[in-house]
Amino acid sequence: MTKQSGLGSELWYGSVDLSGDIGAVGTIDTIRGVQDVSAINQSAMDRIMTVRDGTVGFTSFWNTAAAHAHLTLSALPRTDVQVSVAAGTPALGSWAASLVAKQANYSSARGADASLVANVTANGNGYPLEWGELLTTGRQTFASGSVNTTAIDLDTVYAGSTSTAFGAAAYLHVFSLGSGTPTLTIQDSANNSAFAALSPTSLAFSPTGAGVERQMTGLTATVRRYVRIAVTGTYTNLVCALVFVRYTESAA
Amino acid sequence: MAKVSGLTTTVTIAGNDISNDITAINADTPYGVQDITGLDKSAMERLLLRADLTGTMNGVFNTAANKSHATLKTPGSKSYVCAYPGATLTTTVLTTNYAVAMGADGSLTWSCNFVLTGGSAPVWS
Numbered sequence: 001m002t003k004q005s006g007l008g009s010e011l012w013y014g015s016v017d018l019s020g021d022i023g024a025v026g027t028i029d030t031i032r033g034v035q036d037v038s039a040i041n042q043s044a045m046d047r048i049m050t051v052r053d054g055t056v057g058f059t060s061f062w063n064t065a066a067a068h069a070h071l072t073l074s075a076l077p078r079t080d081v082q083v084s085v086a087a088g089t090p091a092l093g094s095w096a097a098s099l100v101a102k103q104a105n106y107s108s109a110r111g112a113d114a115s116l117v118a119n120v121t122a123n124g125n126g127y128p129l130e131w132g133e134l135l136t137t138g139r140q141t142f143a144s145g146s147v148n149t150t151a152i153d154l155d156t157v158y159a160g161s162t163s164t165a166f167g168a169a170a171y172l173h174v175f176s177l178g179s180g181t182p183t184l185t186i187q188d189s190a191n192n193s194a195f196a197a198l199s200p201t202s203l204a205f206s207p208t209g210a211g212v213e214r215q216m217t218g219l220t221a222t223v224r225r226y227v228r229i230a231v232t233g234t235y236t237n238l239v240c241a242l243v244f245v246r247y248t249e250s251a252a
Numbered sequence: 253m254a255k256v257s258g259l260t261t262t263v264t265i266a267g268n269d270i271s272n273d274i275t276a277i278n279a280d281t282p283y284g285v286q287d288i289t290g291l292d293k294s295a296m297e298r299l300l301l302r303a304d305l306t307g308t309m310n311g312v313f314n315t316a317a318n319k320s321h322a323t324l325k326t327p328g329s330k331s332y333v334c335a336y337p338g339a340t341l342t343t344t345v346l347t348t349n350y351a352v353a354m355g356a357d358g359s360l361t362w363s364c365n366f367v368l369t370g371g372s373a374p375v376w377s
Contacts, residue, residue, distance in 0.1 A: 003273060003312040006360035025354040032327040032348050034367060042371035044303040047346055049328060059356075087313060087352065087360060095315050097352065131325040131350075159317045249326060 008089030010138060011058060012173045012241060013072055014081055015210035017139060018060065021069035023117065027057030028085055028097045030129045052251075054099045054129020055121060056083050062108075062116040073106050073120055082212035083122050084171055084243055090138025093152040096243045098171035099129040100214055127214070130169060132245035133157075135186070135229045139175060142182065142231050142238040151192055151228035158248065162190065163224045166247035168198065169216035174207045178237030181208050185232070186244065188224040195228060206233075207240070219251050256337045263309070265323050265347075266330040270311070273320035275361075279307035279334060279341060281374050303373035305343055306366070313352060313360040324350045324364050332366065343374035 010019040033050035060069040081103050086096040101122035108118045133152050140149075154161050170186055186203040187195040197204065201217040217223075223246055231238070262271040284301030315321045323330070324347060332345045345366040352362045368374065 002316060003314045004360060005358050006313070006354035007358040009354055009360070024356040028352040028354070030325065030327060030350045032346075034346060034348055038302055038371065042302070044371050044373040045305075045368045046371035047367060047369045049346060049348075085354070087315075087354070095321065131321070155317075157315075157317055157322055249328065 004088050006088060010086040010090055012084045012086075012139075012175075014083075014212050015173060015175055016067055016072045017175060018069055018072060021060045021063045023059045023061055025056070025058040025085055027055050027121070028129065029055045030097075030131070031055065032128075052124075052128030054101070054124035054127075056085060056097070056099050056101065056129065057119070057121045060118045060120065062118065069118065073103070073118060076103060076106055080125050081122060082171060082173065082214060084173060084241065086134065086138060086241075090134055090241070092135070092137050092150055093133050093156065094138075095131055096134055096241075097129055097131050098214075098243045098245070099124055100127045101125055127169075130171075130245040132169070132171070132243040135170075135227065135242045135244045136240065139239055139241050142235075142240070144236050147231040148195070149229045149231075151189065151195075151226035152244070153192070154225045154227075154246065161225070163222055164246055164248055165220060165222050166250055167201075167217040167219045167221040168203070168223050168247060169214065169245040170203050170205075171243040171245070172205045172207070172213045172215075173241045174210050174212070175239040175241075176237065177207060177209050177235065177239070180233060180235030181206055182231055182233040182235035182238050184240070184242065185230045186242075187228055187230050189226040189228075190224045192226040195226070195230070198223065207238075219247065258336065261337070262335045264331075264333040264335075268318045268323045270320045270323055273311040273314045275310050275312060277307065277309040277334065279305060281305050281341075303368070305345065305368035305374045307345075308363060308365050310361065310363045313362055320362065324362070326350075329369055340377050341374055342377065343368060343372070344370045
């Protein structure tokens with residue numbers, strides 16, 4: 001892939017796709033704190049990394065319809081929200097940033113030109129903003145029954161790599177579920193043929209309706225080259241998106 | 253060599269040449285400064301303290317293998333080599349953020365701040 005624009009991007013706020021109401025996403029920030037550890041015997045600065053953090057900031061248009069921007073964002077929940085931003089038109093393996101956050105504000109602005117927008121900032125809570133790859137084709141519909149998605153390939157991001165040993169995380173957005181309880185299990189493979197659930201910690205989601213969930217493995221878990229979702233169970237019309245974050249360096 | 257522009261400059265971070273993704277880069281190599289002006293002086297006296305490096309780079313979003321997104325999406329310690337025409341700056345930095353912005357015009361860009369780490373001054377060659 002080459003340099004790209006943001007055209008076709010999507011923003012998922014909890015179980016709501018707000019993409020059509022978002023004018024700009026001004027901030028998708030992965031942040032690390034820094035501590036000065038320069039010693040008296042050093043002639044140049046020495047620093048180490050401290051806490052991880054993240055922020056997502058965006059501007060929405062004023063849309064008061066059900067399941068659109070105003071009703072979703074003006075609620076200002078005190079509980080965590082899960083926000084994911086897909087950079088460019090979502091596709092299997094395309095990149096998205098996900099954040100478990102506190103929504104810090106809902107700031108409406110009526111301009112002198114009569115424009116009406118709202119600015120929202122979501123600051124990380126407990127986890128940093130994380131970039132991962134979509135294991136779904138964006139918002140994907142699973143009609144029913146057992147389905148295995150097409151796997152993504154580590155080699156396309158890190159040429160020559162066959163596995164990583166630092167664990168992974170996954171962010172699930174369920175936009176709607178017709179009925180039943182599906183199970184979405186993340187599987188890996190060395191050869192894109194024989195797949196198994198991640199081990200020793202499996203990442204498996206069993207949603208019962210619209211909602212969000214984040215899961216992660218241990219920070220030394222091996223994740224092999226190919227990764228996909230295996231959907232099983234008795235259900236109808238699952239509409240969801242899943243962002244898979246493969247850790248490529250130690251976060252311990 | 254005569255006065256030159258920045259055409260062309262190459263930037264290699266963590267061993268990856270991401271020059272083509274970078275639209276602008278700034279790097280400052282200041283010293284800390286201590287004011288040691290004595291009571292008996294009518295002009296400032298100063299000492300230079302530790303060497304440092306701070307900088308910012310801006311670029312265009314690119315998820316190709318070993319390009320800017322793969323290189324910068326996780327802040328941390330990375331090797332830094334910036335080859336300007338006729339001079340190269342080499343050091344190890346901490347990238348402290350990776351800030352992506354989707355503009356209302358559809359653009360998708362990033363910025364990244366970096367600072368010196370390791371206790372060794374940046375080297376010009």
